[in-house]
Amino acid sequence: QSVLTQPASVSGSPGQSITISCTGTSSDVGDYNFVSWYQQHPGNAPKLMIYDVSKRPSGVSNRFSGSKSGNTASLTISGLQAEDEADYYCSSYTTSTTVFGGGTKLTVL
Amino acid sequence: EVQLLESGGGLVQPGGSLRLSCAASGFTFSIYAMTWVRQAPGKGLEWVSVISGSGDTTYNADSVKGRFTISRDNSENTLYLQMNSLRAEDTALYYCAKDTLPGRFWSGVDYWGQGTLVTVSS
Helix, strand or coil, X not given: CCCEECCCEEEECCCCCEEEEEECCCCCCCCCCCEEEEEECCCCCCXXXXXXXXXXXXXXCCCEEEEEECCEEEEXXXXXXXXXXXXXXXXXXXXXXXXXXXXXXXXXX | CCEEEEECCEEECCCCCEEEEEEXXXXXXXXXXXXXXXXXXXXXXXXXXXXXXXXXXXXXXCCCCCCEEEEEECCCCEXXXXXXXXXXXXXXXXXXXXECCCCXXXXXXXXXXXXXXXXXXX
């Protein structure tokens, strides 16, 4: 069982916006601004999409944004595209370690 | 171009040992922390270990404490993971990854290798 809780699946149509939640506790997500989000296509290594809650690495589309409220972090993807279909993982710092969420499968309808 | 190339995976019996290596290029290796992340077949990501750029600070997941040791050789731009007392639940694809910001931990990892598969089975 993962420390951070994500929905198992979300879906949306092309052009729509979706949000993936990542719920932790006051010992991880709630206490630190060290939340990251990763995208993983089947058979590929993960790709960093968001770090430090809301920062985008260079090269990542501005359709991807991150936020946090209390113990829950969120990844929002706007203007959904077919290539966004993938697994998404959140992670957070907590007491000298990093924990991941269980992952969310995004389906673009 | 940043490149990370893992090696050293394979089939090992329970209780055995393996040493993974990760050859890095395309960036100033010594100023970035480096991380190992693993993924069991069909499962999610699990953070394993991180080491500072200088190599003097390391952190490990509870699941591998006392069994796995992360280290680095900055003269060879290589990261290592020594894995002892291996268990079936250590079976996974092991990724080497570069931390995002120089001189800092915990801000995610922005480059990943393709992984090396470790299978622990009798």
